[in-house]
Amino acid sequence: MQFEAFAAAAADIEAEAADTDIVARVADLFREAGPALPIVARFVQGRVFPAYSETKLDIGPNYCYEAIARAAGQNVSADDVETRLADVGDIGEVAASYDFGGQRGLGAFGAGAGSGGNGDDLTVEEVYEELESLAGAEGSGSQDEKITVLFGLFNRCSSQEARYLARLVLSEMRIGVGEGAVRDAIAQAFDIPVESVERALQVTNDYGLVAEVAREEGEDGLDDLHLEVGRPVQAMLAQAGTAADALEEWDEVGVEWKYDGARVQVHFDGESVGVYSRNMEDVTAALPEVVEYIEAHLDEPAILDGEVVAVDDEGEPLPFQEILRRFRRKHEVERMREEVKVELRAFDCLHVSGEDLLDAPLVERHNRLADLLPAEAVSELTVTDDAEEIARIEDAALEAGHEGIMLKNPESTYSPGKRGKNWLKRKPDVETLDLVVTGAEWGEGRRANFLGTFLLSAWDDDAEAYVTLGKVATGITDEQLADLTELLEPHIRSQDGQEVDLESAVVFEVGYEEIQESPTYSSGYALRFPRFLGVRDDKDPDDADTLERVERLAESQ
Ligand SMILES: Nc1ncnc2c1ncn2[C@@H]1O[C@H](COP(=O)(O)OP(=O)(O)OP(=O)(O)O)[C@@H](O)[C@H]1O
Numbered sequence: 001m002q003f004e005a006f007a008a009a010a011a012d013i014e015a016e017a018a019d020t021d022i023v024a025r026v027a028d029l030f031r032e033a034g035p036a037l038p039i040v041a042r043f044v045q046g047r048v049f050p051a052y053s054e055t056k057l058d059i060g061p062n063y064c065y066e067a068i069a070r071a072a073g074q075n076v077s078a079d080d081v082e083t084r085l086a087d088v089g090d091i092g093e094v095a096a097s098y099d100f101g102g103q104r105g106l107g108a109f110g111a112g113a114g115s116g117g118n119g120d121d122l123t124v125e126e127v128y129e130e131l132e133s134l135a136g137a138e139g140s141g142s143q144d145e146k147i148t149v150l151f152g153l154f155n156r157c158s159s160q161e162a163r164y165l166a167r168l169v170l171s172e173m174r175i176g177v178g179e180g181a182v183r184d185a186i187a188q189a190f191d192i193p194v195e196s197v198e199r200a201l202q203v204t205n206d207y208g209l210v211a212e213v214a215r216e217e218g219e220d221g222l223d224d225l226h227l228e229v230g231r232p233v234q235a236m237l238a239q240a241g242t243a244a245d246a247l248e249e250w251d252e253v254g255v256e257w258k259y260d261g262a263r264v265q266v267h268f269d270g271e272s273v274g275v276y277s278r279n280m281e282d283v284t285a286a287l288p289e290v291v292e293y294i295e296a297h298l299d300e301p302a303i304l305d306g307e308v309v310a311v312d313d314e315g316e317p318l319p320f321q322e323i324l325r326r327f328r329r330k331h332e333v334e335r336m337r338e339e340v341k342v343e344l345r346a347f348d349c350l351h352v353s354g355e356d357l358l359d360a361p362l363v364e365r366h367n368r369l370a371d372l373l374p375a376e377a378v379s380e381l382t383v384t385d386d387a388e389e390i391a392r393i394e395d396a397a398l399e400a401g402h403e404g405i406m407l408k409n410p411e412s413t414y415s416p417g418k419r420g421k422n423w424l425k426r427k428p429d430v431e432t433l434d435l436v437v438t439g440a441e442w443g444e445g446r447r448a449n450f451l452g453t454f455l456l457s458a459w460d461d462d463a464e465a466y467v468t469l470g471k472v473a474t475g476i477t478d479e480q481l482a483d484l485t486e487l488l489e490p491h492i493r494s495q496d497g498q499e500v501d502l503e504s505a506v507v508f509e510v511g512y513e514e515i516q517e518s519p520t521y522s523s524g525y526a527l528r529f530p531r532f533l534g535v536r537d538d539k540d541p542d543d544a545d546t547l548e549r550v551e552r553l554a555e556s557q
Pocket residue numbers: 235236237238239256257258259260261262263307347379406425
């Protein structure tokens with residue numbers, strides 16, 4: 001495909017406003033692209049190489065300005081280019097403003113310039129090959145080489161071509177084509193259901209490949225694409241959520257500790273290990289412990305998802321920043337290794353021995369994972385419908401120095417790159433409330449001799465009275481119940497069946513997930529999912545939180 005035709009299409013696309021028109025125009029471009037289709041499918045998003053590719057252009061803006069200046073002619077310097085850029089703010093526009101064709105033949109830097117003027121037959125494939133060679137240039141003199149290659153390209157560009165070449169090189173394509181638009185355009189161009197294209201993109205992460213397979217082999221070909229060890233896929237992501245949300249959505253909840261480390265995808269082909277970061281960069285060299293651990297313990301080819309955590313000498317977790325230090329100082333791995341130890345906590349398994357598990361339910365994937373590695377390297381997954389148990393796991397996670405918990409739909413498949421509702425991250429209560437206990441209920445059965453459920457209140461200045469906010473029964477051990485009963489019994493004012501009325505004397509610190517407006521309690525608010533955190537022995541009821549603070553917190557949520 002002529003680069004001029006690509007540039008013309010890019011200009012058309014840029015001029016479209018509506019998403020459907022953009023998709024339609026991109027689909028046309030894909031149909032016209034011929035053998036250049038895989039390249040065009042990336043260029044149109046401003047990408048030269050596939051997202052997972054190790055090859056990066058890695059060219060500083062200054063080199064691009066220099067190349068443009070050289071192509072523009074002897075009177076133009078890189079500084080001039082930069083000054084113009086400061087005025088217009090778009091490198092494409094700056095590049096398009098020079099008349100490269102008119103300058104041709106001045107050619108002391110003639111690389112690649114020989115053939116032409118405007119309308120030169122520069123093809124998309126040639127642009128790609130040149131950029132690939134440029135990305136490969138290493139060592140001393142490589143920057144000069146890069147400038148020369150780029151100069152050669154600009155020198156053959158019309159003004160429209162220069163506009164999109166400059167933007168492509170500096171990763172500033174910005175013609176309004178995102179991943180979703182390319183996905184939809186592939187589906188439209190080759191008449192394939194969007195879901196098939198989407199799935200193929202998830203497993204390959206390669207827009208060029210998917211576009212080509214869609215055209216050549218249709219839906220069946222796309223369905224035949226699979227995960228490949230060594231080709232990272234995007235990580236499944238989480239939304240913020242609460243235990244109450246999870247219990248409302250699903251019959252049961254898969255609960256895991258949320259480790260505070262760095263996300264990694266571990267690829268093992270049976271012999272060697274590749275470790276990729278959340279944005280799919282190869283971080284194998286920075287994490288030799290992970291490589292050694294996998295080599296020593298994993299017997300089958302597999303793709304695992306997990307977190308690397310930094311630990312101290314006792315194996316206690318260290319803050320996330322420690323891991324970042326490892327990534328930053330990757331040239332000093334051996335020394336850093338002495339300073340900051342890292343360990344893998346795998347929590348998912350995407351592929352084992354040639355079998356893709358993306359469509360298997362979480363519980364099955366986790367079982368497969370548990371079969372592959374020693375328990376120490378695998379997250380513990382508890383499936384439960386019990387709010388108390390979730391609270392206990394959260395307490396244990398925080399106690400062990402971790403960030404909180406993850407709540408996962410046990411039935412859910414693995415969706416790469418999706419921040420959906422099947423994974424919820426629950427971080428600990430940011431705010432807590434100190435509330436006065438104004439009532440309680442006697443327990444039942446084994447707990448009949450203990451006060452069990454506690455009514456929580458805050459002082460309302462206007463009403464000059466305590467108003468109720470909710471009842472807490474979660475987060476309390478049997479032992480604590482005995483102590484609390486002993487503490488509160490002397491303050492019982494009256495009793496009606498199971499329910500007791502208490503004088504204001506004891507203050508509880510409680511966590512909660514949300515404050516909702518609600519007619520259920522006399523304050524007009526209700527705490528969602530309140531949890532007992534402790535008795536504030538150090539506080540009198542007068543020092544407890546007031547309705548005013550509750551109102552403020554409710555507003556700021
Ligand atoms: N057991 C676990 N299961 C899934 N993710 C976990 C687990 N433990 C720790 N994590 C980390 O938590 C992240 C989930 O939150 P999210 O997808 O929003 O990522 P994030 O944007 O990096 O958020 P955060 O800053 O909260 O980690 C994962 O990317 C992973 O790095």
